[in-house]
Amino acid sequence: MDSLYTLLVEPLTYDFMQRALLVSLLIGVVCSVFSCFLVLKGWSLMGDAISHAILPGLAAAFVFGIPLLLGALIAALICAFLTGFLKDHSRVKEDAVMGIVFSGMFALGLVMLTKIETDVHLLHILFGNVLGISRTDLVQTAVIASICTIIMVIKRRDLMLFCFDPVHAGVIGLPVALLSFGLLVLLAMTIVAALKAAGIILVIAMLIAPGAIGFLSARSFDGMMMIAVMASVVSCIAGTIISFHIDAATAPLIVVIQAALFMIALAFGKRIKQHDDQAIATG
Amino acid sequence: MTGQDVIKITDLSVTYSNGHCALDGVNITLHTGTICGLVGVNGAGKSTLFKSIMGFVKPSQGSVKIHGDIAQKALKKNRVAYVPQTEEVDWNFPVLVKDVVMMGRYGHMGFMRIASKADHVAVENALERVGMRAYENRQIGELSGGQKKRVFVARALAQGGDIILLDEPFTGVDIKTEDSLIALFHDLANEGRLILVSTHNLGSVPHFCDEVILINKTVQAYGPVETTFTQENLAKTFGGMLRHHRLIGDDLHDDEDPRGLTVLTDDERPLVLYGEEGGEQIRKLNKKGRKRTT
Ligand SMILES: Nc1ncnc2c1ncn2[C@@H]1O[C@H](COP(=O)(O)OP(=O)(O)OP(=O)(O)O)[C@@H](O)[C@H]1O
Ligand SMILES: [Mg+2]
Numbered sequence: 164m165d166s167l168y169t170l171l172v173e174p175l176t177y178d179f180m181q182r183a184l185l186v187s188l189l190i191g192v193v194c195s196v197f198s199c200f201l202v203l204k205g206w207s208l209m210g211d212a213i214s215h216a217i218l219p220g221l222a223a224a225f226v227f228g229i230p231l232l233l234g235a236l237i238a239a240l241i242c243a244f245l246t247g248f249l250k251d252h253s254r255v256k257e258d259a260v261m262g263i264v265f266s267g268m269f270a271l272g273l274v275m276l277t278k279i280e281t282d283v284h285l286l287h288i289l290f291g292n293v294l295g296i297s298r299t300d301l302v303q304t305a306v307i308a309s310i311c312t313i314i315m316v317i318k319r320r321d322l323m324l325f326c327f328d329p330v331h332a333g334v335i336g337l338p339v340a341l342l343s344f345g346l347l348v349l350l351a352m353t354i355v356a357a358l359k360a361a362g363i364i365l366v367i368a369m370l371i372a373p374g375a376i377g378f379l380s381a382r383s384f385d386g387m388m389m390i391a392v393m394a395s396v397v398s399c400i401a402g403t404i405i406s407f408h409i410d411a412a413t414a415p416l417i418v419v420i421q422a423a424l425f426m427i428a429l430a431f432g433k434r435i436k437q438h439d440d441q442a443i444a445t446g
Numbered sequence: 447m448t449g450q451d452v453i454k455i456t457d458l459s460v461t462y463s464n465g466h467c468a469l470d471g472v473n474i475t476l477h478t479g480t481i482c483g484l485v486g487v488n489g490a491g492k493s494t495l496f497k498s499i500m501g502f503v504k505p506s507q508g509s510v511k512i513h514g515d516i517a518q519k520a521l522k523k524n525r526v527a528y529v530p531q532t533e534e535v536d537w538n539f540p541v542l543v544k545d546v547v548m549m550g551r552y553g554h555m556g557f558m559r560i561a562s563k564a565d566h567v568a569v570e571n572a573l574e575r576v577g578m579r580a581y582e583n584r585q586i587g588e589l590s591g592g593q594k595k596r597v598f599v600a601r602a603l604a605q606g607g608d609i610i611l612l613d614e615p616f617t618g619v620d621i622k623t624e625d626s627l628i629a630l631f632h633d634l635a636n637e638g639r640l641i642l643v644s645t646h647n648l649g650s651v652p653h654f655c656d657e658v659i660l661i662n663k664t665v666q667a668y669g670p671v672e673t674t675f676t677q678e679n680l681a682k683t684f685g686g687m688l689r690h691h692r693l694i695g696d697d698l699h700d701d702e703d704p705r706g707l708t709v710l711t712d713d714e715r716p717l718v719l720y721g722e723e724g725g726e727q728i729r730k731l732n733k734k735g736r737k738r739t740t
Contacts, residue, residue: 203539320559324549327539330530334500335553335605336522378540382585387540 174407182296183360183413186304187399190357191369191417193308195395196315197353198374199388200346203326208258209243209347210370212265214354214363216242218272218288226279232303232355239351242268291362291414300359307356311349322346323384365414369395372421379425379432394424449478452609452640453499457508460494468494470664472508476642476657478608481635483655483671484644487684490662492644496611499642500526512609524553527602529612532594537587543597544582547572550604572603576630592623599630610634612643616650628654648688648710648717651675677719680710 174180201207217235224234242264249260276285287295296304315322324332325342333339350370357366377391402417453476460469468491476482484492497503498510501517512520520526527550550572551565561569573579576596581589586597595615602610616624624647631641631654645651651658651671658675660666660683667679680688688710708719 203536317558320552323541324552327541328530328535328549330500330502330528330534331549331601333502334521334526334528335524335550336518337552381540383542383545384540 170408171404174404179294179296180403180407182298182301183294184400184403186296186301186360187403187413187417188396189305189308190353190361190366191373191395191399192392193312193315193353194357194366194369195373195377195391196312196319196388197350198370198372199377199384199391200315200322200326200374201350201370202374202378203323204346207371207374208261209350210354211367212246212261213239213242213351214358214366215269216265217351217355217358218269219275220272221288222272222275222279232307232352235355235358236348236351238268239354240347243347243351287362288358289362289364290412291358291360291365294413296360304356304360307352311353311356314345314349318342319384319388362414365418368418368421372418372425376421376425376428379428394421394428398424449480449638449640451475452478452513453642454511454514455498455508456511458498458505458510459507460491460498460503461506462503467506468663469498472661472665474659474665474668476640478638478640479635480656481631481641481643481654483651483658484642484661485646485648485651485658485683486661486666490683492661493613495661496528496613496642496644499609499611500528522553524605525607526609526611527605527607529595529598529602529610529615531613532591532618535586535594535598537594539586541586542582543578543584543586543589544569544573546586546597547582547600547604550601550606553605568604568606569600572600575603576600577626591618592620595619595623595627599627603634608639610639610641612641614644614646616645616647624650648680651717675717677708677710680717 175184197210201210217238220234220236220238220241221231222234223238224231227234245264246257246261249255249264250257253260255263273285321332321337321342324337325339325346329339332342354366354370357369361369373391373395374387376394377387377389380390381387398417398420402420403413405411406413406416453474455472455474455476458469458472459467461467472495484495486492494503498505499512499517501510501521510517512525515523515525517526547569548561548565551561551568552559555561555565570579570582573582576599578593578596578600581593581597586594589597599610599612599615615627619627628650631643635641635656643655652675655671657669658671659668660674660679662683662685666683667674705721710717710719
C-alpha cells in the first residue's frame with residue numbers, strides 16, 4: 164500500500180509534476196484526436212512537416228515583436244499551401260515536395276536563429292520541456308488544446324466523411340475546401356500550442372501513433388477515436404510518472420510507451436484478422 | 447410517357463486547367479422516371495459530365511440546371527446522389543456498413559450530425575432494399591465487390607434525392623449482381639427518379655436503359671434506346687475502337703435467309719444485332735431483367 168502511494172501519488176504532490184501531467188494530458192488528447200484524421204487522410208507527414216516548418220515563423224515573430232503563436236501559424240500555413248501549390252504545378256510527388264518545403268523552412272529557421280538573439284531555445288523546440296512549464300504556458304496550451312478538441316469532436320462526422328469520401332461530402336453540399344483548410348489551421352494551432360511543452364519529436368509521434376493504434380484495433384470510426392485517446396492518455400500518465408522515478412526525460416518516454424502500445428496493437432490486430440480469415444474459410 | 451425535366455444542360459463546354467477541352471457544346475435534357483445510359487470510349491468525357499452535374503468543374507461555357515437551380519444549390523437540397531467507382535474508396539477505412547449508409551443522411555441532420563429516429567429508419571430501409579440488412583455491422587472491407595457496390599447504392603437511397611449518378615457500376619460485378627442492381631434501378635426509376643449510368647457494357651444498355659447518351663467530347667446521339675442505340679451511331683461514337691464481329695447469313699443458316707448477326711463489344715457484355723445488313727435490330731442476349739411498364 165505504502166509502495167503504491169510512493170509509486171503513483173507521491174510524484175503528483177509536487178507542483179511542477181502536476182503541471183507536467185496536466186499539460187501532457189491536454190496535448191495527448193488533442194493530438195490523438197487529430198492523429199485519427201491524419202492517419203485516415205494519409206496526412207501523417209503533415210504533422211512532421213508543419214512542426215518543422217514553424218521554426219522560421221518563431222524566429223521572425225521574435226524579431227518583429229508579434230506573438231510567437233501568430234508567427235508560427237503563418238509559417239505553418241505557408242508550408243501547407245506551398246506544398247499543395249508545388250504538387251499541383253510540378254511532376255514531383257507530394258511527399259517529396261513536402262520534404263523539400265519543410266526541411267528548407269526548418270533550415271531557414273536554423274540560420275535565422277544563429278543570426279539573431281532570441282529566447283527561443285532550439286533544444287526546447289526539439290525536445291520540449293514539460294517540467295519547465297510556466298503558468299501562462301499552461302493556460303495558453305489549455306485554451307488552444309480545448310478549442311481544437313471540442314471543434315474536432317463536434318465536427319468529427321464531417322471531417323471523417325471528408326477523409327473517407329470527399330466526393331460524397333461535396334455532393335451533399337458540405338464545404339469541402341473549408342473542411343480541408345480548417346483541419347490544417349487547427350493542426351497548425353495545436354502543434355504550436357504543444358511545441359513548448361512537448362517539443363517537435365513528441366508532437367510528431369503523438370500525431371501519428373495513437374491514430375495508428377486505433378486504426379489497427381477498431382472497426383468503426385468512433386471506436387478508433389476512443390482507442391486512440393485512451394492509448395494517448397495511458398502513455399502520457401505512465402510516461403510522466405515513470406520519468407519522475409527513473410529521472411528520465413518525460414517526452415521521449417511517452418513516445419517509447421506509445422511505440423510499445425503500437426506493437427501490441429499490431430500483434431493483437433493481426434490475431435483478429437487471422438481469426439476472421441479462419442471464420443470465412445470454415446464457413 | 448416522359449416525366450418532368452430534372453437536369454437541363456445547355457451548351458455546356460468544359461476545359462480543364464491544362465487546356466484540355468473535355469466537353470464541347472453539350473445539350474441534353476433529362477427526365478424523371480428514366481434510366482439513362484452514358485456510353486463512350488475512355489476519355490470521352492463521361493466522368494467530366496458527372497462532375498459538371500455535381501458542380502465540381504466549372505463550365506467554360508453554358509450551364510447545368512437541376513430543377514432550375516444551379517448545381518451548388520441543388521446539392522444543398524440533397525437532390526443528387528453519386529455512387530463512386532469501387533477503386534475510389536479506401537476499403538480499409540474503419541467504418542461499418544451502416545455508418546456508410548448513414549453518411550447519405552448527413553445533409554438532413556443538424557450541425558453535429560446526430561442521427562434522428564427518421565435517419566435510422568431511412569438507413570434500415572435502404573439496406574433492406576439492396577438486400578444488405580444482414581451485413582449492417584460488417585466493416586466495409588469485409589464485403590465482396592458486388593456487396594460493396596450495393597452498400598453505396600443504399601447510401602444514395604438513404605440520401606433520398608431524385609437523381610442518382612453511377613459511374614461504371616458494373617465493373618467487377620458478376621451477372622447475378624448486375625441483374626439484381628438493374629432490377630433495383632428499374633424500381634427506382636418507376637418511383638420517379640432519374641438514374642444516370644455510365645457503362646462500358648454495351649450489351650447491357652438495351653437491356654436496362656430507357657434512353658442513351660452516346661458521347662465523345664460532344665454528344666454524338668441522344669434519345670430512346672430503340673432509335674438511338676444503332677450500329678451507325680455506335681460506329682460514329684467509337685470510331686474504330688469497338689471489337690466488331692459479323693456472322694453473315696450463310697454462316698448462320700442453311701436456307702436463303704439473308705439475315706446476319708453482328709456482335710459489338712467495348713468491354714464486357716457484347717451488343718448483339720441481328721437482321722439484314724443495315725436493318726439489324728437489337729437482340730437482347732439475356733431477357734431475365736424485368737421489362738419496364740410505362
Ligand atoms: N483533372 C483533369 N485535368 C485535366 N484533364 C482531365 C482531368 N480529368 C480528365 N481530364 C481529361 O478529360 C478527358 C475526359 O475525361 P473523363 O474522365 O471525363 O473521361 P471518361 O469518359 O470518364 O473516361 P473513362 O471511360 O476512362 O472513365 C480525358 O481526355 C482526360 O484526360
Ligand atoms: Mg470515367
